[in-house]
Amino acid sequence: MGEPPKFFDEMRGQGDTPRAPYGSFYDWFGGEDLKRLKQKSAEAEQFFRRTGITFNVYGEAEADERLIPFDIVPRILSAAEWTKLSKGIEQRVRAINAFLYDIYHRQEILRAGRIPVELVANNDAFLPEMIGVTPPGGVYTHIVGTDLVRTGENQFYVLEDNARTPSGVSYMLENRETMLQMFPELFSRIKVQQVSNYPMRLRRSLAATAPRAASKKPVLAVLTPGIHNSAYFEHAFLADQMGAELIEGHDLRVVDGRIAMRTTRGYKAIDVIYRRVDDEFLDPLTFRPESLLGAPGVMDVYRAGGITIANAPGTGIADDKAIYSYMPDIVEFYTGEKAILENVPTWRCSEPESLAYVLDHLDELVVKEVHGSGGYGMLVGPAASKKEIATFRAKLSARPGNYIAQPTLALSTVPILTSKGLAPRHVDLRPFVLVSPDRIDITPGGLTRVALKQGSLVVNSSQGGGTKDTWVLEE
Amino acid sequence: MLGKTAGGLYWMFRFLERSENTARLIEAGFRIALTRPLSAEDEWASILDTIGVRSAYLDRRETIDAAGVVDFLLRDKNNPTSIMSAIQNARDNARLVRIALTREVWEATNECWITLSDALKRPVRDRDLPSVLSLIRHQSAQVRGALHGTMLRNDLYNFCRLGTFIERGDNTARILDVKYYVLLPSLAQIGSSLDNVQWETILRSVGGQRAYRFLHGGDVSPPGIAEFMILDGRMPRSLSFCTAKIADNLGYLEMDYGQRVQSHDQVGRMKGALVGTTIEQVFEYGLHEFLLDFLADMARLGASIEEDYRFIS
Numbered sequence: 042m043g044e045p046p047k048f049f050d051e052m053r054g055q056g057d058t059p060r061a062p063y064g065s066f067y068d069w070f071g072g073e074d075l076k077r078l079k080q081k082s083a084e085a086e087q088f089f090r091r092t093g094i095t096f097n098v099y100g101e102a103e104a105d106e107r108l109i110p111f112d113i114v115p116r117i118l119s120a121a122e123w124t125k126l127s128k129g130i131e132q133r134v135r136a137i138n139a140f141l142y143d144i145y146h147r148q149e150i151l152r153a154g155r156i157p158v159e160l161v162a163n164n165d166a167f168l169p170e171m172i173g174v175t176p177p178g179g180v181y182t183h184i185v186g187t188d189l190v191r192t193g194e195n196q197f198y199v200l201e202d203n204a205r206t207p208s209g210v211s212y213m214l215e216n217r218e219t220m221l222q223m224f225p226e227l228f229s230r231i232k233v234q235q236v237s238n239y240p241m242r243l244r245r246s247l248a249a250t251a252p253r254a255a256s257k258k259p260v261l262a263v264l265t266p267g268i269h270n271s272a273y274f275e276h277a278f279l280a281d282q283m284g285a286e287l288i289e290g291h292d293l294r295v296v297d298g299r300i301a302m303r304t305t306r307g308y309k310a311i312d313v314i315y316r317r318v319d320d321e322f323l324d325p326l327t328f329r330p331e332s333l334l335g336a337p338g339v340m341d342v343y344r345a346g347g348i349t350i351a352n353a354p355g356t357g358i359a360d361d362k363a364i365y366s367y368m369p370d371i372v373e374f375y376t377g378e379k380a381i382l383e384n385v386p387t388w389r390c391s392e393p394e395s396l397a398y399v400l401d402h403l404d405e406l407v408v409k410e411v412h413g414s415g416g417y418g419m420l421v422g423p424a425a426s427k428k429e430i431a432t433f434r435a436k437l438s439a440r441p442g443n444y445i446a447q448p449t450l451a452l453s454t455v456p457i458l459t460s461k462g463l464a465p466r467h468v469d470l471r472p473f474v475l476v477s478p479d480r481i482d483i484t485p486g487g488l489t490r491v492a493l494k495q496g497s498l499v500v501n502s503s504q505g506g507g508t509k510d511t512w513v514l515e516e
Numbered sequence: 517m518l519g520k521t522a523g524g525l526y527w528m529f530r531f532l533e534r535s536e537n538t539a540r541l542i543e544a545g546f547r548i549a550l551t552r553p554l555s556a557e558d559e560w561a562s563i564l565d566t567i568g569v570r571s572a573y574l575d576r577r578e579t580i581d582a583a584g585v586v587d588f589l590l591r592d593k594n595n596p597t598s599i600m601s602a603i604q605n606a607r608d609n610a611r612l613v614r615i616a617l618t619r620e621v622w623e624a625t626n627e628c629w630i631t632l633s634d635a636l637k638r639p640v641r642d643r644d645l646p647s648v649l650s651l652i653r654h655q656s657a658q659v660r661g662a663l664h665g666t667m668l669r670n671d672l673y674n675f676c677r678l679g680t681f682i683e684r685g686d687n688t689a690r691i692l693d694v695k696y697y698v699l700l701p702s703l704a705q706i707g708s709s710l711d712n713v714q715w716e717t718i719l720r721s722v723g724g725q726r727a728y729r730f731l732h733g734g735d736v737s738p739p740g741i742a743e744f745m746i747l748d749g750r751m752p753r754s755l756s757f758c759t760a761k762i763a764d765n766l767g768y769l770e771m772d773y774g775q776r777v778q779s780h781d782q783v784g785r786m787k788g789a790l791v792g793t794t795i796e797q798v799f800e801y802g803l804h805e806f807l808l809d810f811l812a813d814m815a816r817l818g819a820s821i822e823e824d825y826r827f828i829s
């Protein structure tokens with residue numbers, strides 16, 4: 042082999058032989074014809090297009106539906122790796138729910154001085170409307186998508202805790218379906234933990250948080266902003282798979298103190314809303330008055346215990362990028378244990394010393410907006426031009442409190458299939474976590490996003506990223 | 517089921533039916549243009565009248581000719597009744613009600629949209645028209661096949677069928693009304709023109725020329741055609757057939773929901789009026805008036821269904 046790779050490659054590790062989890066796959070791949078695999082790859086694309094697994098890109102003139110490119114080389118984790126990860130995730134998600142309960146009730150963590158008060162008080166993601174409200178079953182984050190990155194054999198970091206309305210789970214499921222259809226022989230050779238029961242687990246988990254007013258078999262509905270939303274496919278997919286209705290704001294009305302949907306036979310009460318609209322659009326009577334996406338009056342019904350909203354309004358305070366840097370403290374404060382999963386070292390630009398350091402090292406750091414998402418409005422120092430850095434410096438100096446900075450992580454790579462064979466590309470991982478009153482349930486695997494461009498560290502689908510099937514091997 | 521979902525299914529199938537009907541009209545026009553070039557221009561104009569878009573067409577184009585009309589009806593995005601617009605609308609509605617459709621129906625609809633978007637990206641040349649029209653027929657047959665083969669026979673299916681037959685009944689009545697004068701008995705000389713171009717177009721517009729011959733042999737006559745298309749319960753595009761199907765599907769909904777609503781009474785009256793009627797009585801009443809009544813009844817019925825089943829709030 043040539044030069045040793047700078048990055049940790051999950052298939053090859055450091056040596057010439059594949060790492061253990063990839064052994065069987067590597068043998069299989071060695072016996073395959075590259076042309077056949079390319080052919081299969083094209084078939085997969087056809088399959089996605091026919092099924093309509095597409096997303097819309099915001100800000101593009103032609104609001105086209107686009108496919109997220111799918112790479113056929115799976116990302117593979119051993120059972121032992123997964124066990125460790127899932128323990129860390131469970132601990133973190135437990136802490137997040139305890140934090141949310143606390144922050145909307147007695148605020149012990151602020152009293153104890155573990156988090157600056159103004160970080161919560163002045164934060165748009167903190168909803169005063171939720172103060173003193175306990176969600177049905179005590180669950181705040183019914184669904185969490187914890188973003189993880191890896192930099193070495195045993196080194197994982199949590200990049201983000203997506204505690205609002207994490208998306209991407211439909212890709213986790215469809216990627217597996219596609220692999221099963223294309224390469225059944227692989228799955229008889231390699232034992233992979235299944236993901237396909239996620240929708241049923243989601244249903245069970247949501248139903249377990251139904252309010253007291255609910256009927257015996259709770260009525261579930263997925264609230265979507267509509268067919269033009271970038272994740273509409275996923276909303277429809279999940280509603281379909283769970284056997285729930287797919288509703289929009291204009292299907293809803295308050296009837297006898299419950300939120301009810303307009304059916305062909307009249308209005309019917311809903312017990313649990315899995316909402317895929319943001320807090321601020323949820324209820325025009327409480328939040329943005331011009332919003333057409335939500336249900337007028339839903340917050341009053343919610344506060345009176347007439348409906349479950351998943352995730353609960355106001356969970357954004359837990360995955361806010363400014364709060365993120367305090368997560369190790371939060372985990373310790375509520376669980377009494379040290380965090381199993383590490384945070385990425387983070388400079389809070391609101392602090393003068395940190396800001397000075399960040400301004401001096403812009404070419405090495407990744408700088409993110411505190412409230413941004415989807416890879417928009419961020420600076421990747423090592424990849425940026427001098428001009429881009431200068432522009433960003435001005436923005437950062439003007440509103441330092443709006444930014445955090447992190448070192449550019451040496452993200453691990455997993456090979457993708459290119460016309461010349463396997464080639465390493467950077468990846469991250471979003472496992473999906475379900476929280477119900479009595480348990481936390483993590484589907485083995487998750488969504489692996491991959492930066493398809495050589496050398497690129499940005500895995501977001503809106504920025505040229507693709508996805509891979511993620512395998513967790515049976516013991 | 518959500519009212520919105522019922523509405524989405526209903527409109528999805530109305531639009532699919534509309535695209536098929538338009539394809540059939542283009543096919544009939546094209547056939548006439550090839551076999552009887554002298555009548556072609558009138559024929560294209562009357563096709564525009566049938567769909568009710570003559571003035572919309574003339575807003576955008578100077579002359580009525582084959583290339584212009586075919587392009588306008590096939591792929592003009594500014595024409596809300598063009599095949600491409602109808603397919604787009606059908607697919608938008610299908611996306612809206614995706615969870616009410618089986619995977620097969622959704623995929624067939626999506627594939628129909630992908631395939632036709634591609635085939636209709638550029639103007640279709642004369643020599644490619646037959647294959648494009650057959651592609652359209654083929655694609656919508658896939659959707660229909662998936663519907664019949666995979667959907668549960670419940671209220672979802674009933675709303676799909678209601679959309680289909682409201683649109684189809686309306687379409688057949690329009691075809692007849694645009695040419696009602698050639699079907700009047702006063703113009704029919706016994707045994708005169710077996711080769712009447714107008715009669716042929718009418719039959720072709722509903723894809724009924726072979727079925728008619730099968731039933732009536734060589735006996736092609738205006739009252740025969742009128743009876744075939746209005747009253748013949750065996751002909752799947754006749755007014756009687758469409759009305760009976762609408763009544764059936766509303767009847768299933770009544771049983772299923774245990775609710776009787778205004779549209780049930782309306783369709784009952786329409787069906788009753790057709791059952792007891794002979795073609796002679798239709799002519800006596802006035803074919804044109806009869807058809808206008810039917811079109812108005814059909815429009816009212818559609819509106820009542822939307823209201824009865826809460827398609828919109």
